[in-house]
Amino acid sequence: MAMRDPVQGKVGRKDDMRFLLKQMMQIRAFEDKVFELLARDILKGASHVYAGQEAVAVGAMQAITDKDLITSTHRGHGHCLARGGTLKLMLAELCGKETGYCRGRGGSMHIADVNAGNLGATGIVAGNIPVATGAALACKMRNQGQVVLCFFGDGASNNGTFHESLNMAGVWKLPIVYIIENNLYGMSVSVKRACAVQDIATRSSAYAMDGVIVDGQRVLDVQATVAEAVKHAREGKGPMVVEAKTYRYRGHSRSDPRVYRTKEEEAYWHDHDPIKLFRELLAAQKVMTEAEMDAVEAEVDQEMAEAEKFTLDESAYPPAEAVFEDVYAGWIQGKYGLEPIQK
Amino acid sequence: MAQAFYREAIRDALAEEMRRDPRVFVMGEDVAIYGGAYSATKGLMEEFGEDRVRDTAISEAAIAGAAVGAAMAGMRPVAEIMYFDFMTIAMDQFVNQGGKNRYMFGGKTTVPMVLRTEGGAGRCIAAQHSQSLEAWFTHAPGVFVVAPATPADAKGLLKTCIRDDNPILFIEHKMLYGVKGEIPDGEHLVPLGKAAIRQEGSDLTIISYSRMANTCAEVGKKLAADGISAEVIDLRSLKPLDTRTILESVRKTGRVLLVSEACSNTNFVCEIAMRINEHAFDYLDAPIVRVCAADVPVPMSPTLEDAAIPNPDRIMEAARKLAKGEV
Ligand SMILES: Cc1ncc(C[n+]2csc(CCOP(=O)(O)OP(=O)(O)O)c2C)c(N)n1
Ligand SMILES: [Mg+2]
Numbered sequence: 228m229a230m231r232d233p234v235q236g237k238v239g240r241k242d243d244m245r246f247l248l249k250q251m252m253q254i255r256a257f258e259d260k261v262f263e264l265l266a267r268d269i270l271k272g273a274s275h276v277y278a279g280q281e282a283v284a285v286g287a288m289q290a291i292t293d294k295d296l297i298t299s300t301h302r303g304h305g306h307c308l309a310r311g312g313t314l315k316l317m318l319a320e321l322c323g324k325e326t327g328y329c330r331g332r333g334g335s336m337h338i339a340d341v342n343a344g345n346l347g348a349t350g351i352v353a354g355n356i357p358v359a360t361g362a363a364l365a366c367k368m369r370n371q372g373q374v375v376l377c378f379f380g381d382g383a384s385n386n387g388t389f390h391e392s393l394n395m396a397g398v399w400k401l402p403i404v405y406i407i408e409n410n411l412y413g414m415s416v417s418v419k420r421a422c423a424v425q426d427i428a429t430r431s432s433a434y435a436m437d438g439v440i441v442d443g444q445r446v447l448d449v450q451a452t453v454a455e456a457v458k459h460a461r462e463g464k465g466p467m468v469v470e471a472k473t474y475r476y477r478g479h480s481r482s483d484p485r486v487y488r489t490k491e492e493e494a495y496w497h498d499h500d501p502i503k504l505f506r507e508l509l510a511a512q513k514v515m516t517e518a519e520m521d522a523v524e525a526e527v528d529q530e531m532a533e534a535e536k537f538t539l540d541e542s543a544y545p546p547a548e549a550v551f552e553d554v555y556a557g558w559i560q561g562k563y564g565l566e567p568i569q570k
Numbered sequence: 571m572a573q574a575f576y577r578e579a580i581r582d583a584l585a586e587e588m589r590r591d592p593r594v595f596v597m598g599e600d601v602a603i604y605g606g607a608y609s610a611t612k613g614l615m616e617e618f619g620e621d622r623v624r625d626t627a628i629s630e631a632a633i634a635g636a637a638v639g640a641a642m643a644g645m646r647p648v649a650e651i652m653y654f655d656f657m658t659i660a661m662d663q664f665v666n667q668g669g670k671n672r673y674m675f676g677g678k679t680t681v682p683m684v685l686r687t688e689g690g691a692g693r694c695i696a697a698q699h700s701q702s703l704e705a706w707f708t709h710a711p712g713v714f715v716v717a718p719a720t721p722a723d724a725k726g727l728l729k730t731c732i733r734d735d736n737p738i739l740f741i742e743h744k745m746l747y748g749v750k751g752e753i754p755d756g757e758h759l760v761p762l763g764k765a766a767i768r769q770e771g772s773d774l775t776i777i778s779y780s781r782m783a784n785t786c787a788e789v790g791k792k793l794a795a796d797g798i799s800a801e802v803i804d805l806r807s808l809k810p811l812d813t814r815t816i817l818e819s820v821r822k823t824g825r826v827l828l829v830s831e832a833c834s835n836t837n838f839v840c841e842i843a844m845r846i847n848e849h850a851f852d853y854l855d856a857p858i859v860r861v862c863a864a865d866v867p868v869p870m871s872p873t874l875e876d877a878a879i880p881n882p883d884r885i886m887e888a889a890r891k892l893a894k895g896e897v
Binding site: 339 | 622627629632634636637638640641644647662663667673675676677678679682711712735763811813814817849
């Protein structure tokens with residue numbers, strides 16, 4: 228299966244391009260900060276960082292509107308930010324603070340902003356795919372023109388839920404776009420060793436839907452490709468698969484020494500860095516000057532510093548007494564077990 | 571009051587709630603044209619159409635997960651998993667996604683869904699179509715588990731579950747679909763977390779749920795003929811559990827027999843014993859006794875199936891011994 232033709236050169240309005248650049252820079256800055264805080268043991272728990280894959284989330288999210296829905300993965304910081312998340316509330320969540328998106332109950336692997344249409348990240352690889360499919364069923368039944376973007380990795384596409392869900396969406400022609408972020412590895416196992424096909428988008432043909440491959444390092448290509456798929460879904464023509472070829476820079480998680488891949492391979496992808504490529508494009512097309520782009524980066528650094536201050540200095544942990552809250556809607560643990568909450 | 575079969579009670583509950591709320595819909599394997607493997611959704615497709623009564627592929631994980639997603643996106647799905655045994659395949663979606671999303675997301679979402687399934691032994695269909703896996707699910711925070719024994723409770727509880735905002739496992743019993751019972755006229759709702767006292771008594775308390783609650787009610791009548799006064803409690807909801815009704819009864823009788831069709835080891839009734847231990851230990855006059863299924867895969871052969879699961883004789887014998895102070 229061939230990669231979709233590049234749309235390079237067709238840049239948009241300066242404000243829009245600045246916005247894309249800034250979002251990618253925000254994600255990169257966020258992930259760098261996460262790594263630093265992990266190393267200093269200020270940030271607890273697991274964090275899977277998105278550095279290297281920024282163009283996928285940022286490009287894809289440009290293709291949908293506020294009323295649409297997304298589901299995310301264990302590598303979900305980029306999706307949350309690109310869907311409108313703020314650095315402050317995201318960092319607070321990762322650090323387990325009450326001020327975070329999920330009031331510190333979910334952390335990195337379960338970051339969600341349901342009110343903003345982000346139905347959440349999951350720690351069960353491929354666990355979000357049936358949920359996204361059901362959300363798309365709801366969209367179809369409610370008939371308000373909504374679509375769902377379902378993000379997941381190459382590794383997730385080997386799980387049974389991927390196949391069950393795509394079949395269901397294919398049968399019911401659901402308004403959903405499955406976005407496979409093929410970063411060449413599921414933890415340490417390469418696509419070559421885990422996937423019977425190397426172009427995962429080809430799996431779409433088994434479920435009567437179109438699949439397309441896009442260069443996941445080029446934000447405008449991702450945007451254009453996902454926009455076409457979203458249009459298709461919104462018009463009632465059914466689901467589509469978009470496979471974005473991309474790469475994660477960091478180890479799978481903080482303890483990963485990356486022995487399963489080579490320095491040369493890493494260098495190749497750093498050379499195809501999504502932010503670098505976009506900066507080069509904007510400069511070549513004279514959309515933004517280097518100085519203007521540096522200024523965006525400085526702005527992001529400033530915001531990141533504020534987010535860190537907000538999280539570490541100005542945000543409290545949830546009180547221990549709150550441990551039983553919100554397990555159930557309308558019920559809470561009482562002396563003899565669950566009791567209805569008195570209104 | 572009208573008489574109805576358990577399966578009709580289920581269907582009527584679904585139909586009434588679908589008429590009442592356009593967000594309610596039904597999906598599962600063979601639920602539409604066929605009307606459900608145990609005929610509990612018969613006629614729904616004819617009334618509500620294929621959009622709201624959906625046949626699915628044999629994809630248990632996707633069925634359960636799609637219910638979670640549809641619920642989070644504004645619908646109130648009622649999905650059917652044909653046999654309780656197949657819930658193992660749907661379990662991740664129900665327990666890890668459905669049951670936890672509200673908590674993990676800081677209370678900012680609700681997952682109003684019902685997974686109907688059907689469990690229990692009695693039809694000689696062996697170890698992969700006869701299980702009672704309720705304890706696997708009562709163990710999971712974030713989900714409710716109910717198991718009605720009578721047509722009236724099946725109807726009233728299902729309607730309540732559909733209106734509730736939590737993910738709920740609704741366990742029917744394959745041997746109950748053909749059982750008839752009185753159903754109150756008009757709008758009939760049974761609250762969650764409320765046990766039914768099927769027979770009042772003072773010598774011992776027999777606690778059960780689902781089909782075994784009916785068996786225990788029969789046993790209770792026979793015991794009365796022998797001069798033993800048994801209080802028979804049908805839990806109806808396992809989670810939330812009506813601990814208060816249990817404790818009141820134990821304080822009165824001082825003797826407790828727990829009956830369940832699930833395997834004995836780590837059976838849900840162990841939780842009941844523990845709660846009695848925590849809150850009414852001083853009232854006990856004898857050790858708590860249980861009659862549960864043997865810890866074996868349910869066998870096919872009728873003699874073995876009967877040997878594996880509790881039957882009236884064994885429940886009776888255990889109750890007599892307990893009442894006479896022989897344990
Ligand atoms: C069901 C399940 N199996 C295994 C894991 C452990 N695990 C977490 S992420 C991961 C790799 C996932 O690979 P992929 O889907 O390609 O996503 P990526 O991490 O590359 O973004 C694994 C094996 C898990 N969290 N859930
Ligand atoms: Mg991967």
